[in-house]
Amino acid sequence: MFALFENPRLRGGIHAEEHKTETSALPIATDFPLPKKLYIPVQQHVGKPAEPLVMVGDKVLKGQLLAYSQGTISAPVHAPTSGSIVDVKDFPAPHPSALPIRTVVLESDGLEQWAELNVADDPFQLDPEEICLRVGAAGVVGLGGAVFPSAVKLNLGRKNKIHTLLINAGECEPYLTCDDRLMQERSAEIVAGIRLMLRGMDAPKALVGIEDNKPEAFAAMREASRAFSNIVVSQVPTRYPMGWDRQMLRYLTGQEIPADGRATDIGVVVHNVATAYAVYNAVCLGQPLISRVVTVSGAALAKPQNVEVPIGTLMSEVLAYCGLDKAKLARLVMGGPMMGDALPIAEVPVVKACNGILALSHADIEEQEVQPCIRCSSCVTACPVGLLPLEMASRIKVNQLDAAVDLGLKDCISCGSCSYVCPSNIPLVHYFKFASGELVKRQQAEHKAEQTKRLIEDRNNRMERMRLEAEAEAQRAAEARAARLAAQQQAQQAKADGADKTTQSVAAEETA
Template identity: 55%
Template structure:
């Protein structure tokens, strides 16, 4: 099959050997789980339970709200111990609402859980089941999968791409999932194909995962509409836009989606979760997480209940060899630095990476030497040095004019910069600041509209009162005139 090359990209050290050959371990249930109500892009879910409630595994803990949202389910059976604001698994260290579940040892599934034959479901029904199961993009994007499926019904999707790229260093959770559970992943791919009514599916896997490629080829051998494609191992191959370009030669327009050009991408972990939801009626309550980095005693892939603290997961992996120089959720290129080990694993957690002192560069940034390496490495064709210069001078709109919104935050520019300028951090900061400004603007606009509506309502009431008084006066005058006539 003909493949296409995207511009830029890098070949970072993989660091995958420590985990790729070991089977997925299943973690015993911790005493407490901390389940955030927002683990997805969109509105937070709204709690359905109260402190003291007994819940079964898979029971709805919080329902979705609004068009873009996802429900949250109990990862095991137990009792609701607390519902409060707790530290979010986010570098900001801000808090989010979480349900604390004190687990019992029964791990008892909800009785009403039933499987469904996907071949009897319409495309809309598949999307509804996926939505009810709380499935979100498992590659880390966390966009609600049902919304993505419904969107694709509006666009004519010709081709489905299943993302088995996993180009981030250290991460091997998708690799192990494909090696060990390929039949289930392929079944999930068939269900998605049916839901989006595409003609064919391509499962794209980087060529540094030969065992996963072999397992997936074996599992989809019977299906003429599903093909496994081996793509070059080059970061950021797992980025949706770059994977689409590699396998189709098509470029997603700036600010657009794959669906705009008839292509839909789902992650292999999402396909597996969809299989679990439709075939077994199981909502998303656990996921495979790579636990790695030089500070971890026994790096491996672990099936972790959603809500387990990073501390509990790390302890299951033998604990720490040393205090991590950096604790990340996700890989070292696009992952986020965690504020503490107490934060929980969420649906989008692909990795818990505890880097040792040796693995972290502490070199201070020096002035830009205008070498252009960042421009050559950028897979989105941007000018990182120019965008960074604008951001440094607080001219965020200037950075937007140079394509800030198209930056996929892959970190290739920072990786190659000989001056060690943390370019991607500038871009993440600027995007966050622009989003906050947009929110503030939206709020001010909303307040102004509310004030206007209030003024209009007051004026209307005043006018109604005036008209009523006038009417009363006219009627009174009429009555007085009539009485006078009677007297005459």
């Protein structure tokens, strides 16, 4: 199931059952029927949610801006088709909580009429700043799962003097093959996107890492990049989680990202291969990110395949298109089975982060009884970060979160490798996710307490300032009153003195 590698550039990981052949040999389905309604959340990225600028009743064209980005870390969203805005409301998010999120509801008119697109005459002659502006305006975000605004990373790359662009095409999660098919079918467009990203960052070279279980994709990318010596396409071992950027970077470059640092700290920026394709569409075609390729797979489906669907399509419609057998469905997952999110309902929209929809059967998710740990150290060997999973879990069980943090809890990437290899079926990764959530709660409570403390201190300072100001004002008023009284007394005295002098003068005259 797993073994230690002699290659020092590899650490931990597992050979999980791939389940990729069900979809990897089939072409991307591009004939998905246009939905009658699309549900487009305004928060599909890291950072601030986009602000809707459309109202109910507005007519919109395909590619038209629906919500604009707010601030630097944000991304706009656009209309996936032409039609009418029928609502702007809260709608369940594609998240385990299914909590509502602000959503623009678009009713399609079936015409697919495009808005005017801003197409450059020669995209490869654009200034780096202009490339970044176009990528940002198109709403392109990281499509490997992080959904960080891509234009921000390109700008950071230029400011940090990046020497390498790393294109992550590992796609190590079981079931997922959307990147594989994208590389097989649209490699020329991906390479064009990579060239634009290099220009946008002023970076000299790009490395593309593809797992060696994707020979067709590797061959297609090698051929498409043959004319560009600064783009190097390499194979990496098939081993989960090779798609983790630190693992991929370590293997391809031998460099290690600092524990508390980022890839930019060592002169590298990492982007997903699907993001490169989105950059091509944005800069070369002027098209915003309004659709994506999604792997739809699992034993509960009659026709598992990769499908290109408009953003905002309900997952229930995608599942129906792929022949969902509801009687077999035991769990619905967005993403891969290792790090994806289990969804309670299918009536949630496909968003930019959605690279997979898995309809798993009861056989796929058969849970076995947890047994006592046998101290085999399999979890230690499998951990790609080099942590001690069992020791961390032991601390978490007795609520010693600080001790778990000291053992590296914050470095855990929740890849699930430790749980996968455990012969005792101990759900180690669940402990770590729980503890991470508790740490967030504690940090929030501490932050709230600190805010409350500051508010109380500010209030006390304000009250003291008001008291001092009131005392000073009272003192000034008293001094003013005293001054007025003194002036009055002085005036009265002067008047009295004047009257006395007048009396004395009259008396003197009478005497004379």
